[in-house]
Amino acid sequence: MTNWRLPTVRRGALAVWRRNLLVWRKLVGPAIVMNFGEPALYLLGLGFGLGHFVGEMSGMPYLAFLASGIIASSAMTTATFEGMYSVFTRMVPQRTYEAILASPLEIDDILAGEMLWCGTKAAMSGIAILIVAALLGVVDGWQSLWAIPVVFLVGLTFAGPAMIMSALARNYDFFSYYFVLVITPMFIVCGVFYPIDTLPEIVQGFVYLLPLTHAVELARPLVAGGELARPVTNVVVLVGYAAVSYYIAVVLVRRRLMV
Amino acid sequence: MSEPIISARGLDKRYGDFHAVQGIDFDVPRGRCFGFLGPNGAGKTTTLRMLLGLTPMSGGSLSVFGLPMPAEARRVRARTGVVPQADNLDPDFTVAENLAIYASYFGIPRAEVAPRIERLLAFAALTERADARTDSLSGGMQRRLTIARALINDPELVVLDEPTTGLDPQARHVIWSRLSDLRDRGTTLILTTHYMEEAERLCDELVIMDHGRILDQGSPRALIDRHVEPDVIEVRGEASRHLIALAEGVGCRVEQMSTSSYCYTREPGALLEKLRNEHGLTFLHRPAGLEDVFLKLTGRELRD
Numbered sequence: 001m002t003n004w005r006l007p008t009v010r011r012g013a014l015a016v017w018r019r020n021l022l023v024w025r026k027l028v029g030p031a032i033v034m035n036f037g038e039p040a041l042y043l044l045g046l047g048f049g050l051g052h053f054v055g056e057m058s059g060m061p062y063l064a065f066l067a068s069g070i071i072a073s074s075a076m077t078t079a080t081f082e083g084m085y086s087v088f089t090r091m092v093p094q095r096t097y098e099a100i101l102a103s104p105l106e107i108d109d110i111l112a113g114e115m116l117w118c119g120t121k122a123a124m125s126g127i128a129i130l131i132v133a134a135l136l137g138v139v140d141g142w143q144s145l146w147a148i149p150v151v152f153l154v155g156l157t158f159a160g161p162a163m164i165m166s167a168l169a170r171n172y173d174f175f176s177y178y179f180v181l182v183i184t185p186m187f188i189v190c191g192v193f194y195p196i197d198t199l200p201e202i203v204q205g206f207v208y209l210l211p212l213t214h215a216v217e218l219a220r221p222l223v224a225g226g227e228l229a230r231p232v233t234n235v236v237v238l239v240g241y242a243a244v245s246y247y248i249a250v251v252l253v254r255r256r257l258m259v
Numbered sequence: 260m261s262e263p264i265i266s267a268r269g270l271d272k273r274y275g276d277f278h279a280v281q282g283i284d285f286d287v288p289r290g291r292c293f294g295f296l297g298p299n300g301a302g303k304t305t306t307l308r309m310l311l312g313l314t315p316m317s318g319g320s321l322s323v324f325g326l327p328m329p330a331e332a333r334r335v336r337a338r339t340g341v342v343p344q345a346d347n348l349d350p351d352f353t354v355a356e357n358l359a360i361y362a363s364y365f366g367i368p369r370a371e372v373a374p375r376i377e378r379l380l381a382f383a384a385l386t387e388r389a390d391a392r393t394d395s396l397s398g399g400m401q402r403r404l405t406i407a408r409a410l411i412n413d414p415e416l417v418v419l420d421e422p423t424t425g426l427d428p429q430a431r432h433v434i435w436s437r438l439s440d441l442r443d444r445g446t447t448l449i450l451t452t453h454y455m456e457e458a459e460r461l462c463d464e465l466v467i468m469d470h471g472r473i474l475d476q477g478s479p480r481a482l483i484d485r486h487v488e489p490d491v492i493e494v495r496g497e498a499s500r501h502l503i504a505l506a507e508g509v510g511c512r513v514e515q516m517s518t519s520s521y522c523y524t525r526e527p528g529a530l531l532e533k534l535r536n537e538h539g540l541t542f543l544h545r546p547a548g549l550e551d552v553f554l555k556l557t558g559r560e561l562r563d
């Protein structure tokens with residue numbers, strides 16, 4: 001019964017993306033406060049507070065180290081929230097997808113639009129953090145703008161797995177498991193707060209399989225300055241996670257809705 | 260007659276072990292209103308979902324607008340309007356925005372959208388409420404908006420799943436008049452219902468469905484003539500057993516359902532005479548309708 005056909009993405013995905021943008025625009029005030037408030041809190045609280053004791057990390061001020069990590073992790077959490085709570089709401093209680101599916105659009109288009117929207121929200125949160133970090137004087141020049149497409153990609157990377165969770169969820173409680181078991185551990189071990197090479201070696205090997213590690217590795221030098229270690233690998237891993245998880249999400253949502 | 264707009268042969272659907280639609284055949288003529296009448300669980304919604312390519316068919320063949328399904332589902336849906344069984348308006352948008360957003364899913368050029376919305380709001384008598392939130396609308400208004408939304412792509416075919424279930428009589432009449440207008444303009448309508456009055460008023464042709472099968476098909480009049488005698492005498496309550504006794508030997512087919520008895524007959528005179536002589540017995544004499552056909556074909560036990 002399972003329909004494994006490879007997804008086809010068409011222009012219709014943009015209609016779904018635009019729908020979300022129009023809803024977002026209605027609540028733009030609170031959304032922007034959230035976008036700026038949370039990272040500002042982290043950077044000011046942790047960056048200054050902890051930075052006072054830590055001083056430098058990996059050859060840069062702790063505030064710069066932290067800001068360049070938070071920009072990646074914030075893309076992760078933003079896209080994850082959107083891909084779970086919002087997607088589930090539209091798919092199940094609100095039955096927005098049911099309505100859309102009566103038009104020529106298909107599940108492939110809907111999830112592609114949702115994913116683009118998750119990327120867009122991740123990019124918006126990234127821009128907010130860049131602005132806060134620049135005001136705090138820890139952004140290293142204009143090349144840091146490259147971090148914006150990077151966080152957009154990171155948004156896509158994490159949107160896919162979140163949508164898989166939505167496709168499997170019976171209710172909202174289910175999402176707590178994913179946060180506790182997947183997102184929070186990545187937040188802690190993937191180099192946001194301290195360099196990965198301080199971890200035991202066997203753990204490092206595992207940590208390099210996690211997408212957030214690659215997101216941080218890419219974003220940090222772009223924001224805080226320094227050499228990109230292995231940009232091609234980083235991008236390939238992020239794109240790979242995005243593509244595979246999108247495909248799985250499409251198959252699972254088909255199984256859920258096309259019965 | 261012209262090519263049917265929909266043609267189904269051996270259309271079949273299984274959900275696991277459960278056989279929801281059991282190989283049905285039907286043709287829907289263009290420009291008519293075609294009804295699926297059946298009790299809950301008959302397989303009406305499942306059949307509509309297959310027509311739209313929203314659920315995989317388990318067997319049979321199906322063509323819509325002469326296009327093979329489900330292969331051409333996207334092209335079929337581009338030319339079809341859908342009113343689902345339960346409203347699924349977008350709660351994040353106002354009435355007018357709901358129409359605009361829906362137009363975008365069909366890729367309708369922006370310049371064309373505004374005049375269409377204006378026309379559809381007028382059609383649905385919602386112009387005054389254009390900027391209202393959808394959750395502030397009454398059930399009847401939500402239904403009208405859902406119907407207006409289904410017309411955003413100027414469809415040749417509109418599929419309505421129980422369009423008036425749960426509405427009060429006034430709201431129901433408004434919707435019936437809108438649907439008649441649509442049909443008069445040449446739009447083909449397909450609707451499911453378990454309201455006899457709705458089927459009788461709107462449908463030129465209908466199928467009676469139960470347990471995933473089509474029991475019979477035809478115009479409401481033809482179905483009535485084919486299955487039941489033209490006159491019905493009905494006695495309700497305690498007194499209904501009297502009818503059974505009196506009806507003996509006067510050429511009646513007697514049926515019972517819960518607390519009522521019905522006598523179906525071609526010659527009601529003799530029984531009416533007898534009933535009038537019984538003191539204080541209230542009875543109802545009426546022409547046979549679709550409901551009588553429906554009950555005869557689908558049986559009288561309760562469904563939920």
Ligand SMILES: Nc1ncnc2c1ncn2[C@@H]1O[C@H](COP(=O)(O)OP(=O)(O)O)[C@@H](O)[C@H]1O
Pocket residue numbers: 259274277279297298299300301302303304305306
């Ligand atoms: N997704 C599903 N999985 C299993 N059984 C289903 C599903 N959808 C409908 N059914 C069953 O198929 C039968 C026909 O359902 P449906 O087409 O909704 O009937 P109707 O619209 O005539 O009330 C019912 O017995 C229903 O319980």
Ligand SMILES: [Mg+2]
Pocket residue numbers: 303304305344420
């Ligand atoms: Mg139904």
